[in-house]
Amino acid sequence: MARSHDVSLPRIEGRSSRQAHADLPEGTFERELGREGFFGPATMMYHTHPPTGWTSWSGPLRPRAFDLAAIGDLGPGVWDAPAILHNAHVRMRFWRLAGDMDHLARNADGDELLFVHSGAGHLYCDYGHLEFGTGDYILLPRSTMWRIEAARPVELLLFEATGGALRTPDRGLVGRHALYDEAVLDTPAIDEAFKAQQGEREWRVVIRRRGELSCVVYPFNPLDAVGWHGDLVPVRLNVRDIRPLSSHRYHLPPSAHTTWVGSRFVICTFVPRPFETDPAAIKVPFFHNNDDYDEAVFYHSGDFFSRDNIHPGMVTLHPCGFTHGPHPQALKGMYKPRNAMTNEYAVMLDARDALDVGEAAKAVEFDGYAESWKTAGKVAAPAVE
Numbered sequence: 001m002a003r004s005h006d007v008s009l010p011r012i013e014g015r016s017s018r019q020a021h022a023d024l025p026e027g028t029f030e031r032e033l034g035r036e037g038f039f040g041p042a043t044m045m046y047h048t049h050p051p052t053g054w055t056s057w058s059g060p061l062r063p064r065a066f067d068l069a070a071i072g073d074l075g076p077g078v079w080d081a082p083a084i085l086h087n088a089h090v091r092m093r094f095w096r097l098a099g100d101m102d103h104l105a106r107n108a109d110g111d112e113l114l115f116v117h118s119g120a121g122h123l124y125c126d127y128g129h130l131e132f133g134t135g136d137y138i139l140l141p142r143s144t145m146w147r148i149e150a151a152r153p154v155e156l157l158l159f160e161a162t163g164g165a166l167r168t169p170d171r172g173l174v175g176r177h178a179l180y181d182e183a184v185l186d187t188p189a190i191d192e193a194f195k196a197q198q199g200e201r202e203w204r205v206v207i208r209r210r211g212e213l214s215c216v217v218y219p220f221n222p223l224d225a226v227g228w229h230g231d232l233v234p235v236r237l238n239v240r241d242i243r244p245l246s247s248h249r250y251h252l253p254p255s256a257h258t259t260w261v262g263s264r265f266v267i268c269t270f271v272p273r274p275f276e277t278d279p280a281a282i283k284v285p286f287f288h289n290n291d292d293y294d295e296a297v298f299y300h301s302g303d304f305f306s307r308d309n310i311h312p313g314m315v316t317l318h319p320c321g322f323t324h325g326p327h328p329q330a331l332k333g334m335y336k337p338r339n340a341m342t343n344e345y346a347v348m349l350d351a352r353d354a355l356d357v358g359e360a361a362k363a364v365e366f367d368g369y370a371e372s373w374k375t376a377g378k379v380a381a382p383a384v385e
């Protein structure tokens with residue numbers, strides 16, 4: 001991130017706006033060429049054609065989409081959950097659970113973040129008992145022992161901070177209570193439910209370290225704590241407790257919606273927010289070359305206004321190296337959206353290092369996604385009304 005006392009001195013050439021994402025020259029489409037995930041040097045380019053107006057794709061670099069809802073067997077245990085996207089610093093996996101885990105899991109490779117795509121249940125861990133439901137994030141510090149009892153079938157998106165930790169973002173100028181007040185974070189309780197699951201029967205703990213599994217057997221339930229104090233603890237955050245930043249005169253970049261920060265990656269959450277009201281401000285995600293990061297978005301629920309033919313449970317991957325942005329249909333609402341607010345919930349992974357695609361994801365890939373920006377003819381830039 002740039003230091004706050006650095007002075008930037010942008011130059012202007014030809015027809016241009018003096019303010020990014022607003023007051024575009026008539027008949028143009030804006031493209032941001034940026035570094036360091038919207039925090040580094042950037043230039044706004046103004047084009048007479050949509051920067052995604054390609055006619056064909058060849059080669060391995062392309063926008064990709066995967067339908068995780070179409071994956072069949074995801075394995076009986078959480079360590080069987082297939083990798084969807086991964087690199088040396090982060091792993092995204094997907095898993096379903098219909099009943100109760102018959103063992104404890106322990107990830108010694110990094111912090112684990114669970115996102116509950118559907119279902120509800122109870123999580124038991126070293127620290128106590130935590131109820132959860134759809135839209136919950138559960139952050140588990142590295143090497144936490146845990147298991148789930150599903151009250152309703154659960155679908156989980158899991159992120160591993162391989163070799164590292166997850167933390168909350170620096171709130172900067174907006175202060176520590178922006179996005180969400182930390183008072184909304186829930187922690188496990190040593191309550192009656194937690195005490196009731198303790199006992200002397202045998203329990204297995206399956207530990208993952210350096211990608212390999214080991215199993216430790218106890219003649220009792222090792223979740224037998226009677227108390228704790230400290231500030232290293234699992235937390236739960238529901239997406240409906242996030243109060244997004246918004247600007248009525250300027251379309252904020254995705255980085256404004258950062259929820260968790262890892263080593264060389266961030267996880268952002270898109271939740272309903274008002275559209276910009278300034279007539280000259282664009283209301284759709286701007287075209288951009290975020291050429292230091294790969295961008296993956298998991299679509300949780302709602303109306304994904306900037307994408308066509310995307311439904312909950314899908315993941316899109318936009319690797320760095322080409323321009324990405326809204327589909328042609330979304331451009332019709334560039335200045336005048338259909339509604340006053342967005343209506344979507346989505347989770348974005350922005351990774352500083354290239355993401356590899358897992359075999360399970362390849363098996364459910366939508367092969368025509370790269371071609372979905374095609375149009376029958378030239379797309380004219382909407383006029384400001």
